[in-house]
Amino acid sequence: MDWLRLQKALSVEADRGFNDLMGNEFRFSEFLSRSLNQSSIDLPSRSQEKLQELANEFATYADLSFSQRQHLVAETRRFLHQTKRWVEEQVELEQGIGNETRSRSVAVVAPARTPRTKPLVESKMVKRVTLDQAVTFLPGIGAKNSERLAKLGLHTVRDVLYYYPRDHLDYARQVNIRELVPGETVTIIATVKRCNCFNSPRNAKLVIFELTVQDRSGQMKLSRFYAGTRYRNRGWQELQKRHYPIGAVIAASGLVKQDKYGITLEDPQIEVIDHFNASIDSLKVGRVVPIYPLTEGVGADVLRKAVVAALPAVSQLQDPLPEKLRQNYDLVGLQEAIANIHFPPNSQGLDVARRRLVFDEFFYLQLGLLQRRAAQQQEQTSITLAPTGKLIEQFYQVLPFQLTKAQNRVVNDILNDLQKPTPMNRLVQGDVGSGKTVVAVVAILAAIQAGYQAVLMAPTEVLAEQHYRKLVEWFNLLHLPVELLTGSTKSTKRKQIHADLATGALPLLVGTHALIEDPVQFQRLGLVVIDEQHRFGVQQRAKLQQKGDFPHVLTMTATPIPRTLALTLHGDLDVSQIDELPPGRKPIQTTLLSGRDRSHAYDLIRREVAQGRQVYVVLPLVDESEKLDLKSAIEEYQHLQEGVFPEFKVGLLHGRMSSAEKDDAITQFRNHQTQILVSTTVVEVGVDVPNASVMLIEHADRFGLSQLHQLRGRVGRGAEQSYCLLMNSSKTETARQRLKVLEQSQDGFFISEMDLRFRGPGEVLGTRQSGLPDFALASLVEDQDVLEIAREAAEKVIEKDPRLDRWLLMKQELQYRYQRLMGGTILT
Known part of the structure; x- marks a missing residue:
């Protein structure tokens, strides 16, 4: 059985939205059904029955709902991982080396340790863990927990390692009781003076556990509260008392708070240790503790246990970034970063690990955008337009005002682009009232005077109507026709517009989404102008461009975007800014x-x-x-x-x-x-x-x-x-x-930067239409400096080798991440 091919097919189907993709020969479902039916592997009877059952379900894949398809693909991925591992173990046993291989020690990058905390993975003989192994085979996980982890999309060891914490609690700092300061997270080492566990006199369902502890500097009380009838059992309560006998040494971690009874730790994590100078062997006490995103039915303890079991496989990770690049930007290696993002030795170790992984998220995004830009620059267009001409000169004459310096600068950028043999792909950002439409008209006239047609698309009928009114005023003076096409356009008028476009009699059409949805055919489309482009989806913009043969594209927005967002969303575009208002305007x-x-x-x-x-x-x-x-x-x-x-x-x-x-x-x-x-x-x-x-x-x-x-x-x-x-x-x-x-x-760019800081990028852009990639760690607000260096590094890499043929690991990582980050679609 071709395990790799099957898993790749399942992975692509999941990434592309469970749409039953069409391959070179077969549809996804047909390929899976055939492959599973034709399997010649000798499996136990229960596994053979399961294989047949899955094959039959894929035969009816077309009739399944979205959630049923999702479940079937996830279930098949788990089954194949488990079956592949079983087959490999049988082969090892037959060769007589199974036990020897599995007991051989492996090199491990030690995660999370502090001077007083035991390492999570010790150099004893451990069973070898591989990156593509199913989580079922991780020590201490098993089938039941692997089903729970599958709810988080964690099927393999690699999945677990790349499932980053959403936050960390820093319990690595050990202090004396007398030094506790409210608001800090700390660990104390103390001796048990008194232990009590009893039913709350005020709440029948609440059980209170109290521990009085003392170190050489002072004494304090620690409390935990348990809600539920099972905790009212006297046997359970007595067991707690026996667990913390008087004189026992404990390590307790938590947030320091001050209440009416004095200083304490809020909801403390408590572990018994051997003595005051003993190492702390715990996942929750005395270290920087990871906090993971969870879902219903998946507990934090199960996930942490899976991560600890998966950490030995960190040593198998290959770093796609060349050593010289890492040195230039002061980045730690991938193995160290992955290990320390989960269980860092201290807060400094966490910062260094996070910086490397945030760099990776930004770097591969920028690499993809710049690679696309390089590809665009290789495209050839037959539409080269002159920067001057009769129409443009007439337009300047009929304008009742002169263009500002900023408008002239942007016009020059556009006219230079239009003379190149590659299609223009430029974004014009301008504040409200800065005169973007006038700039767009110069580009439209350059296309029309060269014998081409132009189209202007706006997101709403109100805006399309506004553009149309303004253009009619100018075009009437130039004796040029212009029409408006929206959802409200009457069918008779619509047919006339279609006919005039097809013959070339209509040089400019303004409209809304109707431009895409209608059977609109241009005779010679040379320029596409899209206003408020962030309100359109990727596919909508692409459809309009496809109505011509590599037309020039000019996009505009009156929503100034901070540089960090512009790099993330428009990293493959040339950007011009109209940063000056027409003269005579008074500040509002x-x-x-x-x-x-x-x-x-x-x-x-x-x-x-x-x-x-x-x-x-x-x-x-x-x-x-x-x-x-x-x-x-x-x-x-x-x-x-x-x-x-x-x-x-x-x-x-x-x-x-x-x-x-x-x-x-x-x-x-x-x-x-x-x-x-x-x-x-x-x-x-x-x-x-x-x-x-x-x-x-x-x-x-x-x-x-x-x-x-x-x-x-x-x-x-x-x-x-x-x-x-x-x-x-x-x-x-x-x-x-x-x-x-x-x-x-009154500065739109400053205001949008502040908006980004107050509300975050998703809210600023409108989450649904934003087109923002889904970062696991990176923050466009907090990590702007890392984004800048990631962009710089990506530019240097693309400059040396746009195809990345000299860095094959980097090329593979880019392909994988581009699919994950952007669902396989191009952002702009």
Whole structure:
């Protein structure tokens, strides 16, 4: 039986989402069913029956639900690991070397030890543990525990070694009782003076265990609480007393706390040791203790036991990073890092191990992105565009303003890209109102004047409509047609657009997801422009690009992304920044308010509307929520129209309205028919009304800083002074400090950096659409310095050998991690 091929097929099927992948000859399920049926291995009858049962289940794989497929693949992987190990042991026994081989000592990298803690793996004769061995065969684990570990995706010894702790408790520091400081985690060595175990007089289900201990500096009481009727048994309680006799020496670890009875350890871990100077032989006391992510039915003790049993196999790990690279960046070897991430000797050992493994996570991600970028630069496109021409010159003439220095710099970046024989793949980042659309139009005109078509895709109908309106104004002056295609476009109009695109009569099409979903065919697509690109999935962006033959791609975002996120998400893109606002724009005056300041906010609104200007009022919800005490858009609209501003016309806009209703609400506001627009975050992008001068955001603490900055950007688009009022409903100091950032800064990049620190990358980008890889250890907030050096190292490696042919171990590791990190898909 081809064990490796079967396990690889099962692994790929799991990584790709249990979709019954099609291979070169057979579907996954057919390949498994055939292979298991044709097995010629002589197995015990029960194993042979199981093999046949699995083969039959794969024959019906197409009819199974997702969870049934998931279970079947996991069960088969475990069975094959166990069977392969059994076969190997039978071969060893037949050759007469089985017992000798298994009793031979192996070289082990010793994990976690302190001067007073025994090593977890000693140099005695141990059974050899191999990386690809099933966890069932680990000493002390067995079949029952291996089933539990399988719930965490741990099937092999290698899986266990790479299952990193989510945190550590540092109990390595030993102190005297008199030196205990609340808030620290420590270990004490002391003598038992008194031991008691009794039923709580106040709670019938609670049992209290108390230990009074003393060292040369003082005395203290340790308590543990046990909930459950089985602990009320007198026999169990007496056993505890016998376990800790008076005069016994104990080591106790925990968090120091001060309560009304004095200083103590919270929920202490306690072990009896031989004497005061004895080594501590424990997984939970006197050392840096790993805390693992667990799931229901899998206890911490079982997982720690599996890790300890797997640690001897660390010596078999080969380090893919060359020694010179490790020396350049001060990185420890892989074996030492893996051993010490689980049971480090001390906090310094943990830091060093973690740094190496975080570097690996970032390094292979950057390597993959840079390799993709190198491949893109090898692609050839027949679309080379001139940097000047009649259309571009006419456009500059009809523009009522001059481009800023930043806009000119970015335009030059783009026009240089368009002349190269490789397709452009550039991201333009620009703050709200910085003029990204104008820059995109220059690129679009370069494509059109060379005889190509262009397409601009936006994530919402509101934003697509906004782009369309602006482009129509400019394109009419240039006598060029432009059309809009969204989900609301009527079928007759849709057919006309399709026809004009196919003949080449339509040079530019603006739209939403409808551009992808529709049977849209371009005659000669030369440029793809994607706005707010982070709101689209990878596949959606790729589908639009595939409508042309290696078209140039320009992506834009008004959500400034900190460098760490940009490297992680867009490491294969060229990035340009428009870091300058058009002249004449006044900074928006931003003020943080509480409920008692509401009357001041309403006074400001009245004053501004009386002077002919307009106001946004933004809320986080559409309907009133029973669970959250938040104002809803509908409720607030009625309140403001009837109770607060009856003299003004108030409008309403939210995401549940039909496209026609949204258009009507925006049009009325744009035409000054409504003075105040109550809205949800639909207005975050796309609504451009230069006359609006006040943005009042209710429950501002419910929004991220980047989103608030986007909302604030809806005002301040004219020459008049504008205001953003942040109504804070939270009583926490953290929320107030976070919102204060907006009071102090108008810089979108600084604000997004602070947002990243306050909320984390998943929340900043929107977790579902973020495209963020799933790191086991690395943090984009805490490990920015490691990301920088990992990027530098990856650039040097790719510069020397883009295909990694001189570093085969690194190449294999990259292929494995790229599948795991990104599910086999390209990020951008």
